Amino acid sequence: MSDILRFDESLASFLKALLPILGKELVQTGWILRDSSGRLAFVAAKALSDSVRTQASEKIKLDLPYYSRGDDSILDIDQPGIHGLIKSAHVFVETVYPDNHRGDDEKIDIQLIDHRIVGHDWLTQPATGWQPPAPARIVFASLKGGVGRSTALAVLATELARQGRKVLAIDLDLEAPGIGTMLIDEDKKPKFGVLDWYVERGVGGVGMDDREFLLDMIAPSPFGRGKGLIDVAPAVGSASDSYPANVLAKIARAYLELPQEDGQPLSFLQQTQMLIDQLSALKHYDAILIDARAGLNESTAAALLGLGADVLLFGVDTPQTFASYRYLLAHLARFKRDKDVDWLYRLRMVHAKASADEARQAAFRDRTYAVFSEFLYRDRALYDENGVPLLDQETGNPITTEEFGLNDATGPHYAWPILANSNFTEFDPLSEGSLLTQSLYEQTFAGLIGCIDELLSVQRGAA
Amino acid sequence: MSKEIDYRKIRQALATLAPAPAHQADTPPEISDIFAPRGHEGALDPERILVVGGRGVGKSFWSGALLDDDTRAFVSKCYPRLGLDSCRVALGYSGTDLIENGPPSQEMLDDLVEKDGFKPEIIWRAVVLHCLRAYTDTKLPAKWRGKSGLVAWAAEDAERLQGTLRAADQRLVEHGLRLIIVFDALDRLGDNWVQIRERSKGLMRVALAFRAYKAIKPKIFMRVDQAEDKFLVNFPDASKLIGAKVDLTWERKDLFGLLFSLLANHSSAGVPFQQLIDACLGKKPDTEKRNGLPIELMDNEQKQMDVFTQMAGQYMGSDPRRGKTYTWVHNHLADAFGLVSPRSFLEAFRAAAERGDQVVNKLLDPKGLQYGLQVASELRVTQLREEYGWIGAALEPLADLRVPCEERALFDRWQEKNTIIEIERSAKKEGFLEPVEFTSDGGDLLRSLLDAMRRIGVAELRADGRVNVPDIYRVAAKLLRMGGVKPRR
Numbered sequence: 041m042s043d044i045l046r047f048d049e050s051l052a053s054f055l056k057a058l059l060p061i062l063g064k065e066l067v068q069t070g071w072i073l074r075d076s077s078g079r080l081a082f083v084a085a086k087a088l089s090d091s092v093r094t095q096a097s098e099k100i101k102l103d104l105p106y107y108s109r110g111d112d113s114i115l116d117i118d119q120p121g122i123h124g125l126i127k128s129a130h131v132f133v134e135t136v137y138p139d140n141h142r143g144d145d146e147k148i149d150i151q152l153i154d155h156r157i158v159g160h161d162w163l164t165q166p167a168t169g170w171q172p173p174a175p176a177r178i179v180f181a182s183l184k185g186g187v188g189r190s191t192a193l194a195v196l197a198t199e200l201a202r203q204g205r206k207v208l209a210i211d212l213d214l215e216a217p218g219i220g221t222m223l224i225d226e227d228k229k230p231k232f233g234v235l236d237w238y239v240e241r242g243v244g245g246v247g248m249d250d251r252e253f254l255l256d257m258i259a260p261s262p263f264g265r266g267k268g269l270i271d272v273a274p275a276v277g278s279a280s281d282s283y284p285a286n287v288l289a290k291i292a293r294a295y296l297e298l299p300q301e302d303g304q305p306l307s308f309l310q311q312t313q314m315l316i317d318q319l320s321a322l323k324h325y326d327a328i329l330i331d332a333r334a335g336l337n338e339s340t341a342a343a344l345l346g347l348g349a350d351v352l353l354f355g356v357d358t359p360q361t362f363a364s365y366r367y368l369l370a371h372l373a374r375f376k377r378d379k380d381v382d383w384l385y386r387l388r389m390v391h392a393k394a395s396a397d398e399a400r401q402a403a404f405r406d407r408t409y410a411v412f413s414e415f416l417y418r419d420r421a422l423y424d425e426n427g428v429p430l431l432d433q434e435t436g437n438p439i440t441t442e443e444f445g446l447n448d449a450t451g452p453h454y455a456w457p458i459l460a461n462s463n464f465t466e467f468d469p470l471s472e473g474s475l476l477t478q479s480l481y482e483q484t485f486a487g488l489i490g491c492i493d494e495l496l497s498v499q500r501g502a503a
Numbered sequence: 504m505s506k507e508i509d510y511r512k513i514r515q516a517l518a519t520l521a522p523a524p525a526h527q528a529d530t531p532p533e534i535s536d537i538f539a540p541r542g543h544e545g546a547l548d549p550e551r552i553l554v555v556g557g558r559g560v561g562k563s564f565w566s567g568a569l570l571d572d573d574t575r576a577f578v579s580k581c582y583p584r585l586g587l588d589s590c591r592v593a594l595g596y597s598g599t600d601l602i603e604n605g606p607p608s609q610e611m612l613d614d615l616v617e618k619d620g621f622k623p624e625i626i627w628r629a630v631v632l633h634c635l636r637a638y639t640d641t642k643l644p645a646k647w648r649g650k651s652g653l654v655a656w657a658a659e660d661a662e663r664l665q666g667t668l669r670a671a672d673q674r675l676v677e678h679g680l681r682l683i684i685v686f687d688a689l690d691r692l693g694d695n696w697v698q699i700r701e702r703s704k705g706l707m708r709v710a711l712a713f714r715a716y717k718a719i720k721p722k723i724f725m726r727v728d729q730a731e732d733k734f735l736v737n738f739p740d741a742s743k744l745i746g747a748k749v750d751l752t753w754e755r756k757d758l759f760g761l762l763f764s765l766l767a768n769h770s771s772a773g774v775p776f777q778q779l780i781d782a783c784l785g786k787k788p789d790t791e792k793r794n795g796l797p798i799e800l801m802d803n804e805q806k807q808m809d810v811f812t813q814m815a816g817q818y819m820g821s822d823p824r825r826g827k828t829y830t831w832v833h834n835h836l837a838d839a840f841g842l843v844s845p846r847s848f849l850e851a852f853r854a855a856a857e858r859g860d861q862v863v864n865k866l867l868d869p870k871g872l873q874y875g876l877q878v879a880s881e882l883r884v885t886q887l888r889e890e891y892g893w894i895g896a897a898l899e900p901l902a903d904l905r906v907p908c909e910e911r912a913l914f915d916r917w918q919e920k921n922t923i924i925e926i927e928r929s930a931k932k933e934g935f936l937e938p939v940e941f942t943s944d945g946g947d948l949l950r951s952l953l954d955a956m957r958r959i960g961v962a963e964l965r966a967d968g969r970v971n972v973p974d975i976y977r978v979a980a981k982l983l984r985m986g987g988v989k990p991r992r
Contacts, residue, residue, distance in 0.1 A: 204544055228742040252715050259743055266555065266750025267545060323550045324586075 047078055049140070050107035054080045055148060056138040057103045061096045064148065071126060072134075072150050073115075076157045081109045083126060084116040128304070129153040130163040132374045161309035161341035165375055166383035167348040175208075175325040176496055177316070177349035183364040185334040187354045187392040190218035191467045192458055193329050195485050196492060197223070197261070198476045201268030205326040205496075208258070208319060210234065211275040212312070212343050213333040214294055220274020223261040225470055226281075230259040233277035235287070237315055238294035238308075248314075254322055263469065263476050273319055295339065312342035327496060336368060350495060352488075354390045355408075355455075357400070362407050366415070373415040384416055384452060390488065391455035401457050409446050412453035417443040457487040508782065509775040513814075514866050516772030517856035520765065520849055526563040528597035528687035528724075529605070531571030538764055538794055539581035540757035540801070545749035547578060548585050549683050549720040552710050553744045555730040556751030557960065558890045559844035562724035563597075565751075566687040569722075570594055581793075586681075593634035595627075595684040595721065596706075598691030606630060607647055609691055612702065614648060621654050623705025628664065629657040631709070631719065634684050635671040668716065675718035687724045690890070694934075696942045700735050711740055724751075726890065728958045732939050755833045758848045759807045764794040765849070783809045815867040828872065835876050835974045836883075838960030846886060847879045847975070854878035880978040891959060892935025893926040895983060897952055898961070898976060902984035906977070907969040913962075914949045923948045 045053055051072070058067055062084070069085040082096070093114045100108040115122055134152040154163060170177045178196075180189045190213075197207045211220045214235050232240075237257060240246040246253050257277065261270040280287050297305040306314075320328050332343035344351050353368075355361035377384060389408045394401055419440035422430045430439045444451030461484040469476040482489065526532060546554045546565055556562045568574040569592045579587035594606050601608040607615070607630065615621045633653060636643060646652045657664045675682055692702040703725075710721040729735060736745055753761075766776040773795075780797065784806060790797040799806045808829040819825040826834075832851055836843040855867045855875030862868045867875075887894045900916040917923065930937040938955030941948060953970070956962040963971050972980075 204542065206548075206550070224746075225742075228746065230743075251717075255714050260746030262746055264747065266748055266752075267542070269545070269551065269747055271747070324584075 045104055045107060047107070050078070050080060050104060051134070051152075052136055052138050052140055053103055054082075054100065054107070055136050055150065057099045058082060058096060059138060059148070061092065061099060068148065068150060070151070071129075071131065071153050073125075073153045073155060075109065075155050078107065079109045080104065080107050081113050081115060083122055084114075086116065087118045088114065088116045126153070129155065130165075132163075134374075159338050159341070161307055161338050161346070162371065164307075164309055164341070164345050166345045166386075167313070169348045169350075169383065169386050175320055176327045177320075177330065177347055178327065178492070178495075179330045179332050179343045179347060179349040179351045180354065181332040181340065181344055181351055182334050182354035182392075183336065183368065184355075184360065185216065187334075187356050188458060188464065188467075189334070189352075189354050189392075190222060190331050191464050192352075192354070192390070192392075192485065192488060193219055193331050194222050194263070194467070194469060195476065195481045196488065197270045197329055198263045198265075199478070199481070199485075199489050200327055200492075200496075201264045201270050202478060204268045206269040206271075206323060207327050207329060208271045208273065208323075208325045209261070209329045209331070210273045210316065210319060211331045212339065213331055214238075214275050214291055214339065215333065217275040219331045220272060220276065222467065222469060223263060223270065223272045224259050224274065225262075227278075228259055229274055229276075229278040229281070230272075231256045231277050231279050233257065233275050233280060234273055234315065235275055235290050235294055236277055236279065238311060239290045241311065242293055242296060242298060249318060249321075251322070254318055257319065258322070269323075271323070271325075308339060309342040309346040312339075313346050316347055336364070348386075350386045350388065352388050352390045352456075354392045356392050357394070357404050357407075362411055365408070365411050369411055369415040377418070385450075387452040388491075389453055389455035391457045393460040394455075394457040394487075396459055401455070404457075405453060405455055406446065408453040408455055409451075412444070412451065413442070417451075419443065456491050459484045459487075508778050510862075510864070510866050512775050513766060513772045513779070514856045514859055514862075516766060516769045516776075517852055517866065518859075520853045526561075526567050527599060528563045528566035528570065528685060529594060529599055529602070531567045531574045532564055534574055534577050535768065537568060537574065537577060537581075538761045539578065540753065540760060542754055542757055543751065544582045544585065546751045547582055547587065548749070549587070549590055549681050549722070551747065551749045552714075552721055552723060553707075553730070553748040554722065554724050554751050555727055555748050556724065557727050557838075557840075557842065557844065559846045559886050560751045560753060560842075561845070562726075562751060563687055566594075566597065566685045566724055569683060569685055589679055590681045590683050590720075592683045592685060595630050595634060595686040596688065596692070597685075598688030606633075609693065611647055612692065615654055616698075616702075619648055619652075619654065621658060623702045624709055625658045626654055627706050627709040628668075629654040631684060631713065631721070632657055632664070632668065634682065635668070635719070638671040638674045638682070639667055641667045641670075668719070672716040672718050681718045681720050683720045683722050685722050685724070689723070689725055689729060690936065696936060696939050699729075699936075700732065703729065703735055704738060707735075707741065707744055708738065711744060727960075728891075728939050728955070731958055733943070752842055753845055753848075755830075755843070756802065756804050756807060758833065758843060758845060759811065759829075760794070760796065760801045761845055762849060762852060763800055763807070763810065764796045768795040779813055780810060783813050814865060815872065816865055816869070819869045819872070825869075828867075828869065832872055832876065836879055838973055838975065839957065839963035839971070840960045842960065844883070844886070847883045850882045851875035851879035876975070877978055877982070880975045881982055883975055884979040884983070887959070887961075891938070891955075892930065892933060893938055893952075893955075894959075894961065896922055896925045896929065897956060898980040899983040901972060901977070902980040904972065904977070904980070907965055907971040910950075910953060910968075910970055913953060913970060917949055917952065923952065926952070 055067065066084055071083045073081040073083055096114045097111060100113045101110060117123055117126065132152050133149055135147050135149050137147050139146050180193045182189050193209060197209050200207045209219050209223060211218055211234060220229065232253065237246060257273050258271045261272050264270045276287060295308050297307055298311055299305045316328065330343055330347065330349060333339050355365060391401060391404045420443055421438045421440055424430055431437065432439055448454060463475060463480065464484065467475065474480065545551050547569065554562065568578050575587055575592060596606045598609060601611055612626065615626050632643065644651055644653045644656050647654055649655065686706060689703050690699060693699040706723065710723060713719050713721055730745065730748065766772055792798065793801055800810065811829045815828045817827060819828055819831050833843055836847050836851060852875055855871035858874050859867050859871040862871065884894060884898065900920045900922055901913060904912060926937055938952060940951035940955045943951060953962060957964060961972065961976050965971055
């Protein structure tokens with residue numbers, strides 16, 4: 041017996057086993073279900089005869105000892121419960137090469153349902169983006185910690201306040217609180233943190249649009265400096281400081297789905313959407329800045345996909361960065377793209393701790409370009425004046441152009457640089473207020489500030 | 504080109520700039536007097552509760568501008584993002600005498616606290632309720648005082664009060680309105696700091712509580728020394744107000760913008776001044792204007808400098824090391840926070856223009872500017888005295904001080920002249936408040952006086968612990984020594 045079949049080959053082998061028995065059409069009109077453990081099953085779009093069902097099921101059990109669902113591997117839509125399962129599922133179109141040869145004629149597009157218990161939120165189609173007059177939403181994300189995400193958020197908030205704007209900074213990093221402690225003194229924290237909101241909602245102690253509770257979640261930062269306003273919603277509030285041991289207990293409960301009386305339980309992503317919407321509505325903010333949790337965990341999904349925000353993806357110039365962003369972007373490639381209001385345009389790489397050397401910054405962009413173009417950039421067709429696609433005379437194939445070129449600054453791969461500056465490591469502006477003065481931060485963060493200004497000028501113009 | 508510009512006319516206009524009188528919250532300014540720098544947007548924002556400002560920056564000016572429907576409509580256009588056109592404004596306090604349907608006077612507060620025994624918080628809630636009369640059907644008592652008065656009504660039944668307030672809030676929301684309730688002149692809440700503190704604290708607590716309402720928006724204008732009074736802000740959640748405060752200040756470019764807009768809108772000087780601007784910036788027919796001024800003269804310091812150079816020459820002398828005229832005036836007028844009040848600024852130029860008849864091809868010359876500084880210094884102290892009666896007594900002994908210096912140098916001079924006793928005595932006799940710092944614990948009153956001066960920007964502490972007194976105040980001290988600062992107008 042050759043190597044045991046593992047996760048990565050399971051889907052291809054599953055199809056290789058099924059196609060001869062069920063035929064291409066039946067397979068393509070049906071659904072492949074990957075269950076919460078990773079085991080595979082097939083759901084046919086029409087009723088199957090018992091003999092076909094048995095034959096397919098036996099073959100699957102033989103070829104995929106660990107990745108089949110045994111006798112439940114072959115199902116059809118008429119079976120009880122199956123129809124509902126299909127209807128409520130996220131369905132993705134996946135291209136599979138059953139023979140593991142990547143030739144064009146060897147591939148098949150199937151409908152895949154990936155059923156997860158944990159990590160479900162990653163399957164949500166990105167939400168519609170914010171539009172003026174609503175306040176701008178910007179998420180600060182990274183795959184690894186320690187790249188300066190929270191510092192950048194603090195600097196941006198301070199700069200916007202210096203311009204007279206009103207900013208709400210929300211810390212969604214429930215497990216490693218950041219901006220809350222950076223921007224407000226310990227003794228001036230609000231009573232409740234974001235963590236408390238999830239927990240109290242979970243037991244029904246906080247109603248919809250509970251203004252009093254929400255007001256107890258925010259406190260102003262002194263870095264508003266009497267001009268603009270920086271309201272901060274930290275992850276953990278002062279109430280937790282009296283019961284520090286409870287923080288872990290609360291974290292254990294914050295990520296749960298919220299059962300609803302009627303309808304589906306609310307996922308963490310959906311709850312997060314509500315939280316952000318409600319906090320944003322407290323005042324007429326100009327910008328909502330959100331500190332997401334580092335890494336590829338579930339709560340990051342909420343921040344990246346669920347909030348319709350501009351997402352700043354921070355990374356330093358190390359091989360780790362590009363390797364891990366491959367994983368993220370490959371997943372994002374599954375989502376549908378909309379021509380007009382495209383979630384792709386709301387992604388932006390940020391080159392953290394960048395060298396001031398332009399050549400090094402360009403090299404970073406080369407690497408980010410490689411990842412984005414591999415998974416996300418599509419070629420665009422060219423049209424003549426009548427809207428007819430142009431075709432190559434010889435091959436008859438459509439003539440295409442790249443969606444974004446290497447040096448196209450509008451492309452999300454074109455990283456905005458934040459320069460390395462030892463003054464900003466171990467960042468504690470509350471004890472060293474001079475760190476958050478314009479003259480010190482403006483050079484280091486020029487790449488970020490200038491571009492965000494442009495982003496917000498859209499909003500200013502609309503006002 | 505310069506020959507064509509009628510400098511004389513512009514100079515005349517400048518020399519006769521009537522300084523705006525100190526405003527009261529209950530009287531609106533003239534629309535033509537309203538200059539709206541971008542930096543003041545926060546102060547007028549219905550969502551910003553606390554606005555802190557020094558003497559003469561415009562706290563009462565803006566209070567008055569918000570209250571009057573016509574001026575508010577004008578201001579709303581200047582700051583369109585604030586949604587002031589869907590706001591109504593009522594006056595919660597302005598330290599003035601009792602008028603019909605108006606806020607309580609200080610005497611009324613005294614009576615309510617001392618005779619009727621009400622706590623400040625419930626009085627302020629009643630004040631808010633009073634401002635909501637138009638938005639509630641509930642029948643409310645007409646008078647403030649007594650068992651059947653409005654405050655008693657509020658105190659009697661907390662649930663009823665809350666219900667009435669919520670219903671009024673709801674009605675405002677339904678009409679798409681917000682009600683801003685302005686509180687100004689808090690230093691006139693009482694006769695002494697203890698009273699003022701208690702009543703201010705009550706107001707701040709109530710303002711914080713009202714955040715729970717959607718359409719009722721308190722707005723408190725507060726003096727700098729009050730905002731920093733440790734004993735005022737030592738209640739829980741005070742930081743929520745203080746941390747979110749707006750500092751009402753004038754940046755240098757705002758001040759020049761004000762000066763230019765006054766000239767640009769002047770009946771006789773407007774035309775020649777516009778010619779001057781065109782000579783500097785180039786004639787552009789379609790420039791966007793704000794307050795009668797091309798918008799780049801509001802925001803762009805380089806352009807402002809170009810215009811001012813045309814007016815007064817570039818340098819304060821033939822040697823560029825003497826400093827640029829554009830920056831010199833502001834630097835020397837600035838207090839320890841680097842801030843200049845609009846009145847000081849305009850007065851400096853007014854006096855310079857008055858003296859400047861022999862200046863040709865320009866409006867002003869360095870000599871005139873130096874004279875202007877002197878006059879503005881005098882005025883500044885007079886102005887400060889209106890709010891801080893002790894300032895003259897504190898400054899005069901410092902006339903010969905060389906700065907920066909050790910604290911000891913100030914303390915010695917004050918001890919020599921018995922300044923502390925002098926201040927305490929005059930405070931009682933003339934009825935002004937002694938520095939708020941005098942009421943802190945720890946009896947070193949000399950240090951408290953220095954702290955008071957630092958609080959209002961008349962002195963600053965350098966990194967090495969030495970004290971500096973800005974130019975404008977040292978000039979004033981000398982003038983005081985020479986024969987007292989004459990009260991103007």
